[in-house]
């Protein structure tokens with residue numbers, strides 16, 4: 001049972017989110033991300049954690065400086081020239097000015113884009129909540145909100161491999177149209193695997209994609225693309241602090257401090273939830289902590305998960321005695337398009353709890369969800385969507401560590417529209433309390449016993 005008086009109040013947790021958000025764009029290695037590292041370090045010191053430290057993580061830094069897209073072709077009755085608003089794909093190639101014919105990408109005849117600028121349509125993936133619930137080991141939705149609703153996910157079917165079909169077909173450049181994207185945005189920070197792509201590429205809005213299709217229907221269209229950007233290796237930091245507990249086995253509690261934009265949900269909210277855990281556990285007595293606790297705010301989620309991977313590589317000995325890794329990401333409002341903007345529906349975005357297939361752990365997660373009334377929750381096996389959970393902590397699962405990774409996946413996760421109004425404030429305290437309950441449930445369990453209990 002959490003000590004009610006020691007749980008940080010909602011206003012305090014939300015205040016941390018506001019502070020982090022207000023620093024600006026927090027991409028890996030940007031000034032706001034460096035600020036976030038120091039902010040997390042200072043909070044860990046304030047809470048009196050032990051072994052507070054920065055662990056270096058090298059990763060590829062990418063910064064777009066200037067970009068433009070101009071197209072021309074036959075409009076209705078006259079030649080038309082348009083400058084389209086766009087945003088470069090992270091880590092795509094720069095170009096001082098590439099001019100070529102714009103050709104729609106057709107999966108049935110990909111060779112048509114060879115040597116051209118491929119116009120590639122990317123609709124976000126939509127999944128019925130009932131289908132997602134079908135992948136869950138259990139779910140908690142007492143209002144039956146999942147019955148006929150659909151979630152818009154932040155990825156297309158291609159996930160991170162959005163440029164690959166056009167690249168494989170020999171395209172000279174990529175123009176991605178975000179078809180049916182709610183609120184018609186183009187600020188889509190994908191891919192974020194930090195892999196350099198050999199051709200330049202930009203995102204445009206779905207409505208501009210539709211204008212291009214009209215021009216293409218009237219005759220050939222040409223385009224000129226310029227992208228000025230910097231890509232270099234930089235050193236960032238994982239921020240780590242510890243608290244001793246009942247034994248020297250370990251529970252890790254983590255999230256990431258970097259982001260695609262100023263990003264309130266992704267993951268100022270994760271930083272704040274880990275700080276809430278660190279503050280809470282620093283205030284309970286040593287004996288009340290079931291194991292040694294390691295708090296981790298890692299870098300480089302938006303650089304292909306570089307920070308979490310670096311931590312795993314550097315801490316193999318601790319991982320062998322890690323009872324549980326809890327990752328906390330994204331306390332988000334569900335939003336829909338209304339009058340061209342985004343409006344919260346009043347519901348939290350569906351909550352995913354990736355949980356290792358350990359029966360007493362699954363039962364503890366389920367109980368915590370019900371006790372804290374965290375509606376719209378799905379307890380998912382780590383492999384629900386593939387070999388690895390779609391979380392920043394997913395690599396801990398691949399490393400054989402028992403996990404509970406909390407995550408919501410609103411479609412605006414990689415978009416500049418991830419602003420403070422997207423935070424589902426009523427979730428902040430209940431998610432904090434649920435995480436405390438889940439960590440408490442590991443008392444008396446060893447890392448070896450947890451691993452032995454994984455259902456095959």
Ligand SMILES: [Zn+2]
Nearest residue numbers: 266267329392
């Ligand atoms: Zn995140």
